Amino acid sequence: MRFSRLFFCFLALFMTTLTACETLKTSKPIIPIREYERMIVGRLDADYVGTNNCLSACHAHDQLRSDFDASTMGAQLSAETGLPLVDCESCHGPGSLAVQGLTPERVAADRTAGRETACNYDTLIDLENLPAGAKSLICLKCHTANATFTLHDWNLGDHAVSDVACSDCHQVHAGPDLSVQMEDVSRLCFSCHPEIRAEFYLPSRHPVPEKRVVCTDCHSAHGSPYEKSLREATVKETCTRCHAEKGGPFIFEHGETTEDCRTCHRPHGSVQNNLLAVQMPFLCLQCHQGHGTSSTSTTKDRFYTRCSDCHSEIHGTDIPSASGGGFFTQ
Ligand code: HEC
Ligand code: HEC
Ligand code: HEC
Ligand code: HEC
Ligand code: HEC
Ligand code: HEC
Ligand code: HEC
Ligand code: HEC
Ligand code: HEC
Structure with a gap:
């Protein structure tokens, strides 16, 4: 007797949930x-x-x-x-x-x-x-994340948040070709980011002016959930898309430093060789003491050297140095 009452209780609950789901399924959008x-x-x-x-x-x-x-x-x-x-x-x-x-x-x-x-x-x-958000909505009613996969993170991106609209980058009536060509990308980006343009004309730089690398290799124009709309979750993952050999893991890691390539590098351009943030040896002397390289070393030797002349495997290595330690010398 008790059991059947319980059973009917459950049945009633089940039926109400079912009808509730059914109304949800058939309900119309609030306004077409x-x-x-x-x-x-x-x-x-x-x-x-x-x-x-x-x-x-x-x-x-x-x-x-x-x-x-x-x-x-x-x-x-x-x-x-x-x-x-x-x-x-x-x-x-x-x-x-x-x-x-x-x-x-x-x-x-x-x-x-x-x-x-x-x-x-x-x-x-x-x-x-129209306000930028509303302008973009006109495009997004068709270009949903399902229709245009690269728009998946649009609402999280720096552009959507900063009132940049689709039509600021895509000129619908400029001609029959709507797609953004690779060779036009940097010109498009520089039009609003002129300060970045200067960085790509420094002595050491990613070959963006030569069009061998484009902004969208590292950033997503349509936004991403990551900092600075980067394509990958971390700076390191972004860099190792192309420089995989620097990614490790190595038997001798350079501490935690290589977890973020920005510890030593600038991403766009730099006045130092190899996109370095700071000139050697000062780059290394931020964290290490200089050392003599022979018994006759003077103080001058310690500081006026390119440390990577000897520590050439600075990103990490599997091969120990002559003394058996991990000093990145080979
Ligand atoms: C009524 C639906 C609709 C609206 C509104 C719409 N689009 Fe489209 N769009 C399409 C369809 C369909 C295509 C062709 C299929 C595709 O490439 O996804 C397309 C293609 C494109 C392409 C070219 C893709 C390629 O690879 O060549 C771009 C760029 C584009 N739309 C941008 C926009 C922008 C910017 C807006 C808003 C100003 C917009 N669209 C509004 C439906 C729409
Ligand atoms: C900051 C500039 C910028 C904004 C803002 C922007 N786009 Fe794009 N869009 C690009 C670039 C650059 C490409 C070329 C593909 C690439 O390199 O990622 C592109 C590609 C596309 C394509 C071609 C298909 C594809 O996935 O490659 C479509 C469609 C498109 N965008 C629609 C939109 C819509 C809709 C919006 C607004 C919600 C928008 N875009 C906002 C720069 C932009
Ligand atoms: C995908 C969306 C979209 C479609 C489809 C579209 N337009 Fe536009 N149109 C725009 C946007 C965006 C602007 C620029 C508004 C602005 O200045 O920001 C524009 C601007 C214009 C202008 C102003 C002059 C100019 O060239 O900037 C005219 C005229 C125009 N459209 C006519 C048309 C006609 C005619 C059609 C159909 C053949 C059409 N549009 C289809 C989005 C669209
Ligand atoms: C219509 C103008 C416009 C264009 C074109 C444009 N941007 Fe932006 N972008 C902005 C604005 C506005 C912001 C937010 C303010 C800021 O931080 O500069 C922004 C922010 C960013 C940020 C984040 C900056 C930060 O400090 O967090 C990145 C990265 C970026 N844009 C990359 C690009 C790339 C790559 C392109 C080319 C595909 C591009 N932008 C094209 C206007 C533009
Ligand atoms: C090799 C990868 C790479 C390329 C190519 C690249 N960026 Fe960046 N960009 C980054 C990284 C990493 C950061 C974060 C820098 C930081 O936090 O100091 C960044 C930061 C930015 C910022 C934020 C402001 C700043 O200086 O921190 C803007 C805006 C930007 N990039 C625009 C561009 C534009 C425009 C292009 C193309 C002309 C471009 N980027 C090409 C990796 C790249
Ligand atoms: C899209 C591929 C790509 C990505 C992503 C990329 N790079 Fe590069 N990188 C290149 C190319 C291409 C060169 C030029 C190599 C040459 O000239 O032989 C280069 C050169 C360099 C150089 C040497 C520069 C010089 O002056 O010789 C350094 C350092 C560097 N990248 C660091 C980074 C860092 C740090 C990141 C992440 C923020 C990164 N790269 C992301 C493609 C990439
Ligand atoms: C501890 C500082 C440091 C860190 C962290 C670091 N680098 Fe470097 N990197 C250097 C130095 C120093 C050079 C110059 C080496 C030389 O003089 O031969 C260099 C050179 C490079 C070069 C160009 C020369 C070559 O060997 O191809 C690339 C590419 C590069 N680094 C990528 C990266 C990437 C990607 C990361 C992040 C995973 C990273 N670096 C992290 C110090 C660093
Ligand atoms: C941001 C700080 C930082 C910078 C900059 C830096 N390092 Fe390091 N370095 C470390 C840390 C942390 C370790 C790991 C120490 C440990 O494991 O005891 C390390 C380890 C080393 C080692 C191995 C020493 C040992 O005791 O295992 C050498 C050699 C070395 N670094 C050389 C360099 C050179 C050369 C440069 C410049 C190109 C440099 N480092 C730049 C932080 C840094
Ligand atoms: C002439 C080659 C040479 C130069 C230049 C050089 N080193 Fe070294 N470094 C070595 C050798 C060799 C060792 C010891 C390796 C061993 O014991 O196997 C070493 C060891 C180290 C160690 C680990 C041992 C310790 O003393 O803590 C650090 C850290 C280090 N170097 C940093 C630097 C820095 C920073 C610079 C640039 C200012 C630099 N080195 C320049 C050859 C050099």
């Missing part, structure tokens, strides 16, 4: 994106009319349209793909009010009167003056 865009436009009676209706009356945007149609985003409209995904109104918002009364007759009348015909831009989304 299209409604939301009508609200940004400021008029709920604005409607979507399609690119043809937007652009058939006047030809001011013909070049812009043909570029767009040829781009990866515009190609989504073609008959073969059967996916009417991206058109002008996807980003500029519902266009019915903008083209209201924009008939071929009016365009002709304007032309004879020597006036330029323009649609009513005020009734479209004011992309230029």
